[in-house]
Amino acid sequence: xxxxxxxxxxxxxxxxxxxxxxxxxxxxxxxxxxxxxxxxxxxxxxxxxxxxxxxxxxxxxxxxxxxxxxxxxxxxxxxxxxxxxxxxxxxxxxxxxxxxxxxxxxxxxxxxxxxxxxxxxxxxxxxxxxxxxxxxxxxxxxxxxxxxxxxxxxxxxxxxxxxxxxxxxxxxxxxxxxxxxxxxxxxxxxxxxxxxxxxxxxxxxxxxxxxxxxxxxxxxxxxxxxxxxxxxxxxxxxxxxxxxxxxxxxxxxxxxxxxxxxxxxxxxxxxxxxxxxxxxxxxxxxxxxxxxxxxxxxxxxxxxxxxxxxxxxxxxxxxxxxxxxx
Amino acid sequence: xxxxxxxxxxxxxxxxxxxxxxxxxxxxxxxxxxxxxxxxxxxxxxxxxxxxxxxxxxxxxxxxxxxxxxxxxxxxxxxxxxxxxxxxxxxxxxxxxxxxxxxxxxxxxxxxxxxxxxxxxxxxxxxxxxxxxxxxxxxxxxxxxxxxxxxxxxxxxxxxxxxxxxxxxxxxxxxxxxxxxxxxxxxxxxxxxxxxxxxxxxxxxxxxxxxxxxxxxxxxxxxxxxxxxxxxxxxxxxxxxxxxxxxxxxxxxxxxxxxxxxxxxxxxxxxxxxxxxx
Numbered sequence: 001x002x003x004x005x006x007x008x009x010x011x012x013x014x015x016x017x018x019x020x021x022x023x024x025x026x027x028x029x030x031x032x033x034x035x036x037x038x039x040x041x042x043x044x045x046x047x048x049x050x051x052x053x054x055x056x057x058x059x060x061x062x063x064x065x066x067x068x069x070x071x072x073x074x075x076x077x078x079x080x081x082x083x084x085x086x087x088x089x090x091x092x093x094x095x096x097x098x099x100x101x102x103x104x105x106x107x108x109x110x111x112x113x114x115x116x117x118x119x120x121x122x123x124x125x126x127x128x129x130x131x132x133x134x135x136x137x138x139x140x141x142x143x144x145x146x147x148x149x150x151x152x153x154x155x156x157x158x159x160x161x162x163x164x165x166x167x168x169x170x171x172x173x174x175x176x177x178x179x180x181x182x183x184x185x186x187x188x189x190x191x192x193x194x195x196x197x198x199x200x201x202x203x204x205x206x207x208x209x210x211x212x213x214x215x216x217x218x219x220x221x222x223x224x225x226x227x228x229x230x231x232x233x234x235x236x237x238x239x240x241x242x243x244x245x246x247x248x249x250x251x252x253x254x255x256x257x258x259x260x261x262x263x264x265x266x267x268x269x270x271x272x273x274x275x276x277x278x279x280x281x282x283x284x285x286x287x288x289x290x291x292x293x294x295x296x297x298x299x300x301x302x303x304x305x306x307x308x309x310x311x312x313x314x315x316x317x318x319x320x321x322x323x324x325x326x
Numbered sequence: 327x328x329x330x331x332x333x334x335x336x337x338x339x340x341x342x343x344x345x346x347x348x349x350x351x352x353x354x355x356x357x358x359x360x361x362x363x364x365x366x367x368x369x370x371x372x373x374x375x376x377x378x379x380x381x382x383x384x385x386x387x388x389x390x391x392x393x394x395x396x397x398x399x400x401x402x403x404x405x406x407x408x409x410x411x412x413x414x415x416x417x418x419x420x421x422x423x424x425x426x427x428x429x430x431x432x433x434x435x436x437x438x439x440x441x442x443x444x445x446x447x448x449x450x451x452x453x454x455x456x457x458x459x460x461x462x463x464x465x466x467x468x469x470x471x472x473x474x475x476x477x478x479x480x481x482x483x484x485x486x487x488x489x490x491x492x493x494x495x496x497x498x499x500x501x502x503x504x505x506x507x508x509x510x511x512x513x514x515x516x517x518x519x520x521x522x523x524x525x526x527x528x529x530x531x532x533x534x535x536x537x538x539x540x541x542x543x544x545x546x547x548x549x550x551x552x553x554x555x556x557x558x559x560x561x562x563x564x565x566x567x568x569x570x571x572x573x574x575x576x577x578x579x580x581x582x583x584x585x586x587x588x589x590x591x592x593x594x595x596x597x598x599x600x601x602x603x604x
Contacts, residue, residue, distance in 0.1 A: 024373065025372050025373070026371065026372050026373065026374045026375070026568065028372075028567070028568045028571040028572055029572075029575060032533060032534060033374065033533055081590040082590070084587060084590040084591065085590035085591070086594065088590065088591050088593075088594025088595060089594045089595075089597045089598040092594070092595065093598060130414070130416050130427045131426065131427060134424075134426040134427065248590075249587045249590075249591075252583055252587050252590065253584060253586075254583070255583070256575070256580075256582050256583030257579040257583055260579060262582070262583065264571055264582075264586065264589075265372070265571075267589070267590070271589070271590060271593045272593065275593050275596070275597035276597065279600075312423075312424040312425060312426075313423050313424055314425075315420075316418055316425055318487075319417050319418045319419075319487070320415055320417050320484065320487030320488070320490075320491060321415070321418070321427070321491070322416075322491050323413075323414035323416060
């Protein structure tokens with residue numbers, strides 16, 4: 001299968017460029033040994049991509065961890081502190097540049113936190129019912145499928161615009177349909193007048209998805225704020241990173257207390273790899289042409305989605321499984 | 327006549343006594359088994375990827391009382407049992423285009439690790455009846471025979487899957503050529519074909535094991551009969567860092583969660599300090 005080949009080659013490539021020694025480290029919570037350098041390299045590679053494109057990367061890292069046989073429950077929960085670490089850096093930068101609208105961020109946080117709490121309770125019940133892996137796989141197929149397809153379309157548009165030597169179209173003007181909704185509120189710092197209802201729904205959904213899928217949600221939140229709510233890009237990035245930071249802090253604590261699936265060693269490896277990878281990604285993004293990388297990323301996202309879809313629909317070799325021993 | 331008869335009688339009597347004497351000594355024909363383990367503690371540390379233990383032992387034949395002893399064919403059976411656990415086994419079914427877990431069976435108090443190691447196939451060692459009574463074999467240690475008989479066909483299928491998956495993980499093993507008798511050496515130091523009474527077997531623990539007490543039972547068999555047995559224990563535990571973390575997570579999960587957050591914040595802050603653009 002194509003996506004399988006792409007992924008295994010990506011991992012092999014990572015291994016070969018780093019001439020990776022096989023240093024196995026036993027993860028105390030996941031209860032299994034992993035290759036230290038592979039995990040750090042994975043964190044760094046995803047961090048690099050996220051620095052390059054300005055999105056969190058949780059939507060790539062969690063599935064890759066699952067493909068490395070780390071229990072989905074541990075992969076998702078351990079993703080929370082990793083995302084918190086990378087968004088700390090972004091929030092600090094936004095704070096220094098005075099780009100952070102605390103009012104808007106604070107309001108997003110209310111919905112985000114409610115979504116997180118409910119998401120973690122759903123996570124626990126799915127785990128108990130034995131349907132957690134399925135739920136995670138299904139959400140990834142859907143989400144990554146949509147995101148990957150959108151990215152491909154975006155690449156195609158840029159490519160076509162270049163070919164015709166036309167200027168690439170600016171942001172598609174969407175009608176401000178939410179202007180008619182009640183509960184309009186003016187956010188002074190960013191100069192936006194918005195209805196609180198769609199804002200709440202959006203932030204709730206992001207918080208929920210973050211807790212269940214191990215993603216920050218920046219790659220949904222930022223475009224939504226840009227296109228639907230007409231926020232400036234600096235405001236959108238700052239505010240979404242602010243929400244992600246705090247929802248992920250709450251998610252970390254709740255996963256640790258309720259599900260007890262946060263692995264300290266795995267988190268440490270991912271964080272160290274991720275924060276430094278992201279910095280190099282940001283620098284590279286300033287010098288490199290990102291279009292070809294964008295295509296690669298789109299293909300990678302789609303292949304992860306296909307891999308999950310494939311695993312779900314192929315007749316399994318083994319019909320039985322033993323629930324996590326815990 | 328009377329003297330002759332009494333003489334004959336005493337002759338028969340002494341012959342009987344002599345026969346009983348011989349028999350009593352044949353009854354005293356005995357073997358004892360002494361075993362030991364290479365280690366009684368297996369530590370799961372941050373470099374643990376599995377462990378290997380050795381069972382050593384020797385059987386001794388108390389021969390001095392024996393007359394006309396035929397050399398027997400001795401068999402050693404080693405059974406290693408890990409701590410028990412409730413196992414939830416799930417079966418996938420197709421709904422629409424996708425496969426997902428549809429039915430579930432729970433097996434209570436099943437050993438998480440079973441290794442049955444012997445020097446000969448169990449079937450050749452003893453009869454089925456004895457094997458069942460003494461729990462010889464992987465199957466019998468997972469579910470005793472009387473419970474297996476009562477099991478429904480569906481549940482049996484789940485049970486077989488549980489064993490198969492355990493075997494793939496290396497938690498369930500049955501090896502009928504895993505106990506080795508050391509060869510006797512002649513005076514020049516060359517090994518002869520003959521086996522000594524000294525034996526050893528390797529216990530291979532996989533990367534995923536449960537912590538707790540493991541028992542090692544060794545049985546000495548000949549002619550289908552259990553002659554002697556020994557029992558020993560070893561402990562698998564998380565030590566050092568691993569143990570600290572597990573205890574922390576389980577007993578003080580709030581502070582663990584908060585510490586995870588502080589760690590994340592610290593690294594995020596550190597990165598922004600190092601890579602600051604001014």
